[in-house]
Structure formats: C-alpha cells, structure tokens
Amino acid sequence: MARLIRTEKEVEGRFEEVWLVVEEDPLEQWPAGPGEVVGRPAVRKDALERVRGEARYTADIRLPGMLHAALLRSPYAHARVRRIDLAPALALPGVRAAIGPGEAPGLDAEAGYAGAPVAAVAAETDAQARAALEAVDVEWEKLDAVLDPEEAVERGILHGEPERYERGDFDRAVAEADVVVESTYRTQVVLHNSMETHQSVCEWIGDRLDIHTSTQYVWGVRAEVARELGIAADRVRVVCEYMGGGFGSKNSAGEYTFAAAELARRTGRPVRCALTRREEHVAAGNRNATLQRLTVAARSDGTITALGGDFINALGWGGWSAATEGPLKMLYACENVRTTRSTAKINTPPMKAFRAPGFVEGTFGLECLIDELAARLDVDPLELRRMNYASSNDGTPFSSKNLAQCYERARKHWDRRHAVRARSDATWKRGVGMASQIWYGGGGPPSYAWTRVGSDGRITVVTAMQDIGTGTRTAMAQIAAEELGVPLDRVEVTLGDTARGPYATLSAGSSTTPSIGPAVRAAAADAKRQILEIAAQRYDLEERILDIRNGTIVSADGNLSVGLAEFLELLGSAQILGKGARGPNPTGMSVLTFGVHVVEAAVDVETGEVRVERVAAVHDVGRIVNPLGAESQVEGGIIQGIGHTLSEQRLMDEETGRVLTTSLDAYRMPTIADVPEIVCEFVDEPDAHLTNLGSKGLGEPPIVPIAAAIANAIRDATGADVHELPVSREEMLRALREAEKKERRGAPAAV
Amino acid sequence: MKLVINGDEHEVDAPVGASLAAVLRERLGLTGTKIACNEGHCGACTVMIDGVPVLSCITLAHSVEGEVTTIEGLRDHPLVDAFVRADAVQCGFCTPGQVVSAAALVAARPTPTEEEIRHAMAGNICRCGTYPKIEEAILHWRD
Secondary structure (H helix, E strand, C coil): CEEEEEEEEEECCEEEEEEEEEECCCCCCCCCCCCCCCCCCCCCCCHHHHHCCCCCEHHHCCCCCCEEEEEEECCCCCEEEEEEECHHHHCCCCEEEEECCCCCCCCCCEECCCCCEEEEEEECCHHHHHHHHHHCEEEEEECCCCCCHHHHHHCCCECCCCEEEEECCHHHHHHHCCEEEEEEEEECCECCCCCCCCEEEEEEECCEEEEEECCCCHHHHHHHHHHHHCCCHHHEEEECCECCCCCCCCCCCCHHHHHHHHHHHHHCCCEEEECCHHHHHHHCCCECEEEEEEEEEECCCCCEEEEEEEEEEECCCCCCCCCCCHHHHHCECCCEEEEEEEEECCCCCCCCCCCCCCHHHHHHHHHHHHHHHHHHHCCCHHHHHHHCECCCECCECECCCCHHHHHHHHHHHHCCHHHHHHCCCCCEEEEEEEEEEEECCCCCCCCEEEEEECCCCCEEEECECCCCCCCHHHHHHHHHHHHHCCCHHHEEEECCECCCCCECCCCCCCCHHHHHHHHHHHHHHHHHHHHHHHHHHHHCCCHHHEEEECCEEEECCCCCEEEHHHHHHHHCCCCEEEEEECCCCCCCCECCEEEEEEEEEEEECCCCCEEEEEEEEEEECECCCCHHHHHHHHHHHHHHHHHHHHCCCCCECCCCCCECCCCCCCCCCCCHHHCCEEEEEECCCCCCCCCCCCECCCCCHHHCCHHHHHHHHHHHHHCCCCCECCCCHHHHHHHHHHHHHHHHCCCCCCC | CEEEECCEEEECCCCCCCEHHHHHHHHCCCCCCCCCCCCCCCCCCEEEECCEEEEHHHCEHHHCCCEEECHHHHCCCHHHHHHHHHCCCCCCCCHHHHHHHHHHHHHHCCCCCHHHHHHHHCCCCCCCCCHHHHHHHHHCCCC
C-alpha cells in the first residue's frame, strides 16, 4: 500500500524534511551470510564492453550534424561584463551561434571566480569554437576579490550564517578536565578529476530535448533543466548509460548542459559541450579547503569529557557547506560538545560534493587530535577509542553499529606495530597509525524498479539509475537473481535513461545500493509471485509449496521440477512484469556506516618523503552484495585518499585567484607505482532495521579515515605531528623540526 | 595520408597538426581510444605503433609511419578476459588505454614481475584506483 509520510531525507550528510510517498516493504530479509548469488563475488555485468572500449560514454556520442561548443571564461577572480560583442566570433569560419551573459543558465554577467563562464560559441569543430572564443570582445569591470578565507570570515563575507551546535556544558568540562589538547588542522583544495570530463550533448527533437550527459543523477538533470528552461519535465530525456567517473562532481546539470541546449535550440542542430582537462581543473568543482581549530578535554583515565571545534569551510563562489564537524559530534561518546562552522565566500572556483564531503576533512582533524590526546595520556590509541565508544547518536539509537567488531578485527593489524617500528633504520622511520570512520550511507526512498521476465526465463531489471563505475548494475542483477532463484547470467539490467525506466535516486552519498537494491528485490519478488501463481494453476498445486531454485520451479513435495524457460514458453512473446518500490527508513534511528583503517607508513627523515606501505581496512556497511566489487571500492577509496593525503593539491595564485595546477603533471594523482599492500575486510552483517536488504552504501566510507590513519602512522614513526594536508615533503620536514624542538624542551614527542 | 590500423589500410583526410587520437576518434569512429587530458599526461589514449605504446593524443597523425594497434585490434586478447575476471575496471574510461599498455608489456615480457608491471603501467592514470586489480590481471593474464 502506498503511504504518505513526513520524514527526514539525507543526501551526502545533508538533511531535509520532506513529504514522501512510500510503499510498504513486507519482504523478510535474507539470512546473514552468502546466498546463492548475493554475497558471492560476481564479475561486472558491463565489464566486457568497458574493457574492450565498446561502452559508449557521453564523450563518444557523435550525432549527425553535431556542433561543438566552447565556453568563454573570466580571466579575473571577480569581475563584471560591462559590454560584450559576439559579432567578431560569429564572423569566423565554422561558427554557427554564440550566446552571452543571461542567455543560458550559468552564463552570468558577474563572474565570481577566475574561470567562471560568461559566454559560449558553437562551431563545426571544437578547434573552430575555441578559436572563436579569442575573438569575443569583452569589456570587463574588475571588482573587489576576496581570496583568503580567514579574511572573508573576519569581514563577514559568508554563505549563510555560521552553524552553531552545543550539547552539555563545554566550558565547564574543559575547566574541570585533567588534560586538554588544542590543535589546528588545515586541509587543502583537491580536485575530483574524473577521467571523463564534464560534458553533454543536447538535441531538440520537436519540443523534446534529448540530453546525453556524464552525470550521477539523470532525474536530477531532467528536473533542473525542465525548471530552468520552463518546459515540462517529460519533454526532457536524460541519458547516461556509461559514465567515466564523478566522485560527487556530477550531481547537477552544469552550465555546459545549458549552453549546449540553448545553442542547439538556436542552430537546430545537436550541440556537444565538453570541458577540457584544464577547464576541469578550474570549473568542475572541488573539495573545499578547511581550517579546524579543535579542542579535546579528558580525565586522566582516558574518558573524553569535551570536544570542541571552530571550523571554516573555504567554499569558493558557490557550492554548499558540508558538515565538517560531523565526526566530532558523532564518533565518540561525549556529553559536552560545542562546534561552530563558518562558510567563507571567496572568489575561487565553486565547491562540489566530493566523496564524503566534510567527513573526510573532519575525520582528519578529529582522529589526529585523538591520537595527540592518546600520546599526552600515554594510552594506547586503540584502547582510547574503545573506551569512548558511542552507543547511541546523542540519544538516538543506531539502526546497527558494528564498529566494536571492526576494532576487534583491526587488532591483529594494530599488533604489527612493534615489528613495523623495528624495521626502521637511520633514515627511514616506520610506524603504524589508525583512524575510525563514521559516515552516512543508508540511502532512502523513493526509488523504483521493474522486472521483465521473458518466455526464455531471462530477466531484465529496468530502473533509470546510474552505474558510475561502482558496480551497481551488477549488484542489482545479483539481487534480482537471488530473489527470483535464477543464475546471475540470466539477468540483465537496463539503466541510465529517464525515458526507459522508473525513477531511481542519485548515485551519490553511498546511496545507490541501499536505495535502489530493495526496490529491485521487491520488483523481482513481484514477478516471482506471479510466476508461482500461474504455475500453481498450470500444475494444479498449492502456490505456497512452490519455489524457484537455480532456474527451476520446484514443489516442496518433490512432485514438480520444471525449468523456468520450459514453463514460461507458454507466454510466447508476452512477458511477466514486476514492480517494486523502496520502503521507508526506520523511524527514530540513525543509519550510519563505520570502519577502521590501520596504516603502516615509512618516513624518510632526511628528505621528508612519506610512503604508505600497508593499509588494513575493516568496514561495517551492512550486508555485502558483491564481495569482489566491494573490495574494488575499498581499494579505490584508499588509493584516492592516499593522493589527497600525500600529493594532491590545487594551487592558486594568491594575487589573481587563478588556478596554477591546471594539468595532470602539475596536479599529482596516485599511479600504480604508489599503491601499498591493501587488506580489505567486511563485518558483513545485515542491518536488521534497514529495508529488505540490510545493505548500506560503500562508495564513500573507505576514503574517510585514510588521511588521519596515515598522519597517525607518521607520528608513530617519527614523533612529529602533521597538521596540514597534503603532507608534502615541506610539511613533513616542518613537522620533524617542530618535534625535535619539542624533544629538546623535554616534552615527550612520541607515544 | 595513409594509416594502417589494426591490419586495415585507411585513406584519411585530416588537417596537418591533427593528433592521432583525434583522427582515430573523429575520422575513423574508433572511439575505444579515449581522450582524458589531451596533453600526454594520463595514458587513456594509449595505442601501439609497431608494438610500442605511444600517447596518441600528442602524436601527430601525419608523422605516423608504422602499424597502429588500438583497443579495437585487441578485443580478443587474453588480457581482456583477465581484466574482466580480476574486476580491473570501475568507470572504465581509462581501461582501454590500460589494456593497450599491458598488451605492449606482455608482448615484450610474457611473465612480468610486479616491479615491471608498476614501471610499465605508471603512465596510465586510473582515478577510480583500480590499480591492485590491474596488477592482478596482468600477473595472471594467461591463466
């Protein structure tokens, strides 16, 4: 039955109260542990076409008559277009149309950062379009630019009011504590750098707009485009079957889509607008920098009595302010907590969500702080974490939490630290560090799926979701196969097209599997019920004794065993159709994911080089659908996190606000040569309160704790506290000098 | 100009200065070769010329003298199956380039060590971080 509920909806840690139509979720969860298909390693359904280069990405779409668009961007960090003349560009060979500020959403006369788009040109070739940009005549009025986030906060140039939170009596707890540690942490701007740059191809067919776009949310793009262009949503079709990476940066339509749509309308031809890699480094979003002034107070027995944080999110011209204080509020049992988060509005490129926004940054600060406290108290860092274990989220019960089990499983990796330290020599110092992970990942309604069973006994799952490379297509096929009792190779999945399937939520916030998986299971169960209903009639048996196992309809009394294809042959070209919906999340519960990383690192104390040698990851994300794909997600998150921790940094000219690291040799991402040994474990226990599946998301958790775990390993190895990301050689040498000074003063430098 | 690609000879009309990657994708419709940076930093556009891996996005089409092998010419290579089995693909945008680089490696060294794999493959960036599985796929490519 459909129900109307008022509920809190969470995406990427942002909550809003909404009305939702949900359907009951009457299916019992499968027992814990591997089933026939779910819980067993599966090769990706779409691996072959991706590996062979046959998968057609947005970048590969070539429509007849297609034009190429390029965007004109502001050279100034803050400026206004006083006058613009597009005519010289239009006069150049191959140029078919040009638009200026106000002529497409996202092209604004006021440029809030160096790289903000103000105009666009469409031409027969990409080279002609880019050449034409040079010819556009713009008279700029330069405006006051603020580039320093602390200055912005001082001057009150903010996105919204500062967010304040307090529970208990922070000041009193600090005053009464035996130990107080205060530290300041800084995290840098990092870039998503999806291999496929942001891009769209737009084509008008009558009054319908077809959009091929590299996106994490086909329905979101449909809604945004319909709203901005003032057309009916069902006149917009958004397609993205294969997608070359997003990491949070492709959740919305983007000005490249709007420019392509408007230029396509004006020319009557399909228009492609694709960012170059250099544009990608400037105008495709970023993880914003943060400044965190943190305080922890504790009793000498290790009980944490107060946690406080003043946070600045250096957001840039746009984006949203992620909850950098989240881990500090939720990870530990602590009665007295006070946080303030100010969001600086500076004239730098806009932030976009990046794989656990806020929590990656906040966990770095918090989990380094906890280790600094452990050093001060002379307590084992793992024990300190266990001592302060949170059994509820400030009074709200967890739907499930197996962090204690993660700590227990991490112990054997943690116990290696004596042996690891012993492998140090005069220049290379080795150590082990750990950090805990907390993040969302429960997903939520609404999402829908259909199943189509053919007379050959093959099943197609139809749902207009995305597989952005995480393997969700395969997970959905596994869930349908498990429920219908058929081998995995009989299930296909149709996705990525708003005209060819029901609504499914965005692929962000670790939500695809927990949101859409239960709907797929419900749709498979609906088809199965119908198959068994007609089998009961056909063979004159009671429906309740029938089941489908390994592609065969069987009866409990052993009298019937007929292959699904053989039985369904009677359908001819007709089909059995199932439908399913995602049920509600448990009310009054916090749905969260947990984990622990244990890192072994080596530091060259002469050069400041840091090498991560081994990472052990234990995660609690409910039921694991595909252990093989899950392991790949964890490895990928860890490797991306190692880049964030050691080498990646978007540099900006502090005078002009222009991005300096615009190429992939200046912005250094990990290569295969940088990969440590990675050990990956899952608790793999279904969340008994969460949907018919008990699964949470896994895309983001593995990137959350890695930076702090590396920093804590560095401290273990050298006694040096690193407070800033990335841990460049310069930062490492600075921290080593600081530690030496501390040691000379007689303070204990290391645990 | 004339190009020999995956054993077939093609007569191609392209402006001087066109990159091999652009000619493959835009003139010949061979879109398996991806362009991710277009300036020779990421390896997504890797093809072989006479068995040697080259970055097609910074190779001038008119300067090509040998025989070009693209991912379309390697679709039945055992590495493809090895990549699929090892889950050495996430978003997949860099993967054709990875396969081409790996094919050049195993042609020269049929049983490469981990060190050799890391050396030969370090020019192919994978933002999803599929590297451990790529290493595994190449180590076991003939299994």
